[in-house]
Amino acid sequence: MDQEIVLQMRGISKSFPGVKALDDARLEVRRGEVHVLLGENGAGKSTLMKVLSGVYLKDEGEILYEGKPVEIRNIQDARKLGISIIHQELFMLAERNIAQNIYLGREPLKNPYTRQIDEKKMREDSKALLARLGVELSPDTMVKELSIAQQQMVEVVKALSVETKILIMDEPTSSLTKREIDALFAIVESLCAQGISVIYISHRMEEIFRIGDRVTVMRDGKYVGTVNVKETNMDQLVTMMVGRQISQMYGRPERRAGExxxxxxxxxxxxxxxxxxxxxxxxxxxxxxxxxxxxxxxxxxxxxxxxxxxxxxxxxxxxxxxxxxxxxxxxxxxxxxxxxxxxxxxxxxxxxxxxxxxxxxxxxxxxxxxxxxxxxxxxxxxxxxxxxxxxxxxxxxxxxxxxxxxxxxxxxxxxxxxxxxxxxxxxxxxxxxxxxxxxxxxxxxxxxxxxxxxxxxxxxxxxxxxxxxxxxxxxxxxxxxxxxxxxxxxxxxxxxxxxx
Ligand SMILES: Nc1ncnc2c1ncn2[C@@H]1O[C@H](COP(=O)(O)OP(=O)(O)OP(=O)(O)O)[C@@H](O)[C@H]1O
Ligand SMILES: [Mg+2]
The missing domain is CATH 3.40.50.300 (P-loop containing nucleotide triphosphate hydrolases)
Structure with missing residues (x-):
């Protein structure tokens, strides 16, 4: 694999009133890899990704993009660098259709003077994008008619509708079907083959071994370590994550059912x-x-x-x-x-x-x-x-x-x-x-x-x-x-x- 480093985040700190969400957090991403970010609930994964994508301003630390220091002050800065994010919680306008959501805020114009939106182009481009992901939905479907799984697929399509070098996926599969997950993973693989890096957050451990190249573990806002997926196992990751071993996941004591x-x-x-x-x-x-x-x-x-x-x-x-x-x-x-x-x-x-x-x-x-x-x-x-x-x-x-x-x-x-x-x-x-x-x-x-x-x-x-x-x-x-x-x-x- 190409070992070129595209992104480095170093010494990143971010506080919210009363919470130090990030405390000297670190991340290094190579070109074309799937880099998994792992950690318990509240470990700071989403916050670190929001710093990277310009949603939050960091308090301290530096970000190097292709070896050069960059300032990411807002979403536009991140977008210009080719950083796209699919957020953990969905943000969709229920009363608009799929095409309108994909192109929200950056609709193609028919006429730049009258600012008339080119609905036809928007629909056709959306259709092509949906087809590329194997999503069988019409761009005219209203978002309120979609299941959560379908909305999540639309979020993926939306993120891929702009020129992307680093794609952040914050729990993208949490409500997808097996077939949709397979389609998504196939896309992830083809993106990586094109040199796009994917930062992937998931609580589904089996996915890490399926698509991950490297894993960075965070705990309490801090960097714990980075390991190669091929050289680690579930137990090691869980231990890094929670700082102790989890012996028993499911215990089922004897119970007597009543009325x-x-x-x-x-x-x-x-x-x-x-x-x-x-x-x-x-x-x-x-x-x-x-x-x-x-x-x-x-x-x-x-x-x-x-x-x-x-x-x-x-x-x-x-x-x-x-x-x-x-x-x-x-x-x-x-x-x-x-x-x-x-x-x-x-x-x-x-x-x-x-x-x-x-x-x-x-x-x-x-x-x-x-x-x-x-x-x-x-x-x-x-x-x-x-x-x-x-x-x-x-x-x-x-x-x-x-x-x-x-x-x-x-x-x-x-x-x-x-x-x-x-x-x-x-x-x-x-x-x-x-x-x-x-x-x-x-x-x-x-x-x-x-x-x-x-x-x-x-x-x-x-x-x-x-x-x-x-x-x-x-x-x-x-x-x-x-x-x-x-x-x-x-x-x-x-x-x-x-x-x-
Ligand atoms: N906007 C905010 N205001 C205040 N505190 C916040 C805010 N966003 C996150 N935090 C806090 O920062 C910490 C890290 O949260 P973050 O969302 O990054 O965790 P996470 O690793 O993504 O967890 P999960 O796996 O549950 O999604 C948490 O303690 C959270 O309560
Ligand atoms: Mg999160």
Whole structure:
């Protein structure tokens, strides 16, 4: 491989009020390599990439680009150097179509004087870009009609629509299907062959070994080390990352399932049909299947976000008459959505308020919020889930992606609701915190909680579930008991037995 160094970041520091997000961070990237940036939630990965792409100004340190010192003061500076970023959280205008989002702020003009936009060119160029990535979407599709996975693909297309030398991908695959990931990786390979360098952030360890050339590990905003992928292994990386060894990822103590807490009878909605599932107290039930199989739609409908066309939902044997999130919460259900950004959190509110959002009623004293109890509770969950923040009165938007996910979990834990539905609970969560969350889910089940988990992560489903339903094209096509939960069984149902 070409060993030419295109980028060096040295001694980079960046503080936010009360947090030193970067402390003498370092990174060196070669031409045409996939350089993985690894670290726990809150380690500073996104912040370092935001410094590189001109979103944040660094406090200290220097950046050398092709051997020469450069100042990156804003996004335009970065863009001029050929640095593009796909952010961890999606930024899309829902009310515009795909082409308009790809060319947002730099639309091709038909006439520079009237500033009339060349819609036709925009559409055709977008179409070509989408085709290049193998994304089967029309440039005219409105973004609000896209799934998160599809929006993520559009973000990739958008980043590649400008001349790029360094492409930063901050967790690009967290909600893509296997086929979409394969398409993305093929693109990454061809970009590297053209001499483009890719800085890749992911919590999926297996991806590092699949596409990474080198890995830089960060911890607490500091540089830990850089290793060649060929000369390392999972254990070494995890140890570098968390500073200790993780012995047990999934532990499944013996549990006894009790009465049925949640049940559906022939439930039919927009993207699922005739679903009959059951979750008992003290049981963790997984729903497997491919992205697009209707799993998210099903759980959203059960919780009352989406319409139910026919069929019934029973909670502790009682039929739910009117479906709405509010009624579901009243009935004792909690829901952790897939898209935490828009559905799980109020970004501009303090962490504390978000944690207490669903259980406010319990903390009212004579019409006033019991401030002390409120703070104590928020603090307790900060500790228990290791939410990385100096202060729970900070805004949620200041937390790293993985830590935001923990806040959503905390929110439901402090309600008294004992039926919890988790849609992709550990997406974007680092290995250390994952182990903590699995332990926590297991503990809750041990205390009698009924837990329904949708997950695309096979290891996760296999590791934590007592029972798994597999969905395909909107229907439950298989049910696996504890002993039958294997990757082969899940996949063979998910793709249809004959094809497997
Ligand atoms: N805008 C901000 N204001 C205040 N604090 C921030 C801001 N952005 C990040 N931080 C803090 O800086 C630290 C590093 O966050 P960063 O987002 O870089 O982590 P990360 O490594 O990307 O984590 P994750 O894997 O969870 O995405 C965290 O403690 C975070 O709370
Ligand atoms: Mg991040």
């Amino acid at each position: 049925v807490a949640l049940e559906t009878k022939d439930l039919t909605g927009l993207r699922f049909r005739n679903v009959n599932i059951r979750v008992r107290c003290g049981e963790i039930v997984g729903i497997g299947g491919l992205v697009g199989a209707g799993r998210t739609e099903l759980v959203k409908a059960i919780f009352g976000y989406d319409r139910i066309e026919s069929g019934k939902v029973f909670v502790h044997g009682r039929e739910m008459k009117r479906h709405s999130p509010r009624n579901s919460v009243e009935a004792g259900i909690g829901f952790l959505p897939e898209d935490r950004k828009s559905e799980g959190l109020i970004q501009q509110q303090p962490i504390k308020n978000n944690i207490l959002q669903a259980s406010m009623k319990r903390y009212f004293k004579r019409g006033l919020v019991d401030k002390k109890a409120e703070k104590e509770l928020a603090e307790r969950y900060r500790g228990e889930l290791k939410i990385a923040t100096p202060d729970v009165t900070r805004r949620v938007s200041a937390l790293s992606g993985g830590n935001q996910q923990k806040v959503v979990i905390a929110k439901w834990l402090c309600t008294e609701n004992r039926i919890l539905i988790f849609d992709e609970p550990t997406r974007g969560i680092d290995v250390g915190a994952k182990a903590e969350i699995y332990a926590l889910i297991g503990r809750l089940a041990g205390e009698g909680y009924a837990i329904l988990v949708v997950s695309s992560d096979q290891m996760e489903l296999i590791g934590i579930s007592d029972r798994v339903y597999v969905m395909k094209d909107g229907e439950v096509v298989g049910e696996l008991g504890r002993e039958e939960i294997t990757a082969e069984n899940i996949v063979s149902y998910a793709v249809g037995k004959e094809e497997a």
